[in-house]
Amino acid sequence: MARLVIVSNRVSLPNARGASAGGLAVGLRDALRRDGGVWFGWSGDIGPSAALRSVQSGAITYAVTDLTQSEHD
DSSP states (O other), X not given: OOOEEEEEEEXXXXXXXXXXXXXXXXXXXXXXXXXXXXXXXXXXXXXSSOOEEEEEETTEEXXXXXXXXXXXX
């Protein structure tokens, strides 16, 4: 079984308050739900260090990282 890996600039985590996804993100999420996989990208948060965390939702693993202010700039 193949596993899909997506790397994008920003990841919309499931059940995130105020989060919304556009058409491409919805299509990619559907492909991940069907085949399973990992979606890696920026959490949308700026913090003191680049902290990596993961959230599991069904067959999808969301791996997101914060950016430092200098990385964001």
